[in-house]
Amino acid sequence: MNSQFWDEKFSLNPNLYGEGPNEFLKEQLSIFAKGKILFPGEGEGRNALYAASLGWDVTALDQSYIAQKHTLLKAEDSGLKLHYLVCDVSHFIPEPESFDLIALIYFHLPLSIRDNVHQTFEKSIRKGGTILIEGFGKKQLKYSSGGPKNEEMLYDIHEIKSSFPNIQWEYEFDGIIHLNEGKGHSGDGHVVRLRGKIK
Template sequence: MNSKFWDEKFSLSPNLYGEKPNEFIQEQLTHLTPGKILFPGEGEGRNALHAAALGWNVTALDQSQIAQKHTLQKADAAGLKLDYLVCDVTVFIPEPESFDAIALIYFHLPLSIRDQVHQKFEKSLKKGGTLLIEGFGKRQLEYSSGGPKNLEMLYDIEEIKSSFPNIHWELEFDDILHLKEGEGHAGDGHVIRLRGKKIK
């Protein structure tokens, strides 16, 4: 899934995943003091815009210029500011210990680059910072509510946790949820949620 794939998808289906923030992000951000937050694979900005409205200093990134355009149009209409970068996640080099929180929301990567990218993000999280993850689990192939069709790109909760060796996990969820996130995530699905803090 390259930039052309996502540009076409967001062009043909604006607000593919809805305009409201992800429920897990919405809930979790109410418990955190606003600081600097990173949203990789942010798409059309529903989570980044919500965080910006709460006073967070937001950096979002995605490989789709169409997604960036839609996000910045919404930000301008709402009087919000955020930093949205269009780039390949493998070439994005964040500053070490620069973010208070990182949110990986349906951020599914090929196995060949997954651990490398995850560990890069972990290094960019401040000690004591919060990592939030929501994505589809392996059983998602049994459901039609969205997500990759490649089994390797779907989450196994223990594998994902092992990708972040310096995170102490405080919340774990691995079960079926009914999703209502636009046309892109609609219906029952196998969802994994994690919240943890960087301990070193």
């Protein structure tokens, strides 16, 4: 899935994944002190804008200029500030220990780059910082509520955990939930949720 694919998708289906934040993210952000947060694969900004509204220093990135445009227009309308970069995530090299929290919300990658990207992100988390993950699990192919159709891009909880070797996991969930996140994520689905701290 390249930038053209996502530009077209967001052009034809604005607010594809809804305008409110992901419920797991919303719940988890309530327990952390505000700091610097990164949202890779952020799309049209629903999670980044929510974090910015709480006072977080937000950096978002995606490969779609249309998604960036939609996000920044919403930010302007709401009087919110955030940094939004358009780039190939495999070329994004953040400064070491530069974020307090990284949120990977439905951030699915090809197996060929997954571990390298994840470990780059891990290095950018400050000591004591946190990573949050929610994404579709392998059983999602049985459901019609969204997600990649390529099984290798879906999450196996043990593979995802091993992809971040220096994270101490504090919370994990692997099961079926009901999604209500716009037309793109609607109905029952198999999700993996994780929260962990850098060792």
